[in-house]
Amino acid sequence: MPTLLYVNACVKREIPSRTNRLAQAYLKKHLETSSWTLQTVTLEEEDLTPLTGKGLAEREDSIRKGDFSGETFRLARSFAAADEVVIAAPYWDMSFPALLKLYIEHLCVNRLTFCYGDTGRPQGLVHVKKLVYVTTSGGPIGAANFGFDYVKGICSTLFGITDISFFSAEGLDIDGHDPEAILAQAIDRITADADAQDSSPRPA
Ligand SMILES: Cc1cc2nc3c(=O)[nH]c(=O)nc-3n(C[C@H](O)[C@H](O)[C@H](O)COP(=O)(O)O)c2cc1C
Structure with missing residues (x-):
């Protein structure tokens, strides 16, 4: 069964997250019109830390050995295997909460989620065919959509995902x-949008 990965980058506050509410509406509609399996990653509940020199050296050692079985690669493995990804992140400081940057740092693993081709250009290795980015903001976002633009850049250029919406x-x-x-x-x-899309499994 195809997998819909929900990446919840909303931060728990006094008022229940409105970004999460918007994303949940998409998930509900998607799942009631398809037989997809939902997998959720709640970033606030993950023990996400930035890559340090030590962490990076350990990660590079595993990459050299081609061993991606460790806990360090769990989030990257689940992202790579998903058919569709929904990211919900409130508009913070003209982008998104730092939790999401930490998550992305965990995703960018050479030889697992992308690799470099002969010309030095990155090539995506993920299975993901579609990515939906959901946000809410206090004011207007306009041209200052830096959070989404960055996620779109990483997901298209590095991971090779072509169907990306906001x-x-x-x-x-x-x-x-x-x-x-x-x-x-x-x-x-x-x-x-969830209604309009073809929810049948997308070819690899
Ligand atoms: C730390 C922080 C930074 C924010 N930065 C911005 C901002 O740069 N521009 C803006 O329009 N709203 C900003 N907001 C307002 C939020 O985008 C808005 O309240 C949003 O709906 C919160 O989403 P949530 O309910 O999912 O937490 C900020 C809110 C917080 C708490």
Whole structure:
């Protein structure tokens, strides 16, 4: 059965995450119209640490041996094996929470999620065919979509994912705005997309 990987990069706060709500609407619609298996990675519950010199040396040693069975590679393995990935990350400081950068650092493993071809250009090794990026923001995002642009760059250039889409609910914290109404409209857009897509297994 194809796997839908949900990467929850939302940070738990007093108000339940609105970004997670938007992403959950997509997952619900996707899963009720398909027989896909849902796998969730909640970044706040992962013990994510940045790569240090020691960690990097150990990782490079494993890569040299071609041994990707260790815990260090668990997140990269599950990402590489998924058919579709949904990333939910609130718009923070014009990009996303640092947790997501740590996750991406864990994904970028030479010879597991990508490799370098003869010309030195990266080539994707992941199975993922589609990636959906979901965010919400306090103000307008406009051209300052640095978080999504970065994720898109990594996922297309390094991992070779070509079908990448972006959904947002913006301006939720602006005085006089109705955040519930804005979210409801965004939920309509994202569920329409989940409905429209062909949920049958995508060829490798
Ligand atoms: C640490 C932090 C940084 C934020 N940075 C921005 C920002 O740069 N621009 C913006 O429009 N909103 C910003 N916001 C507002 C959030 O994007 C907004 O409240 C969002 O809906 C939060 O998502 P959540 O409910 O999933 O946590 C920030 C909020 C926090 C807590």
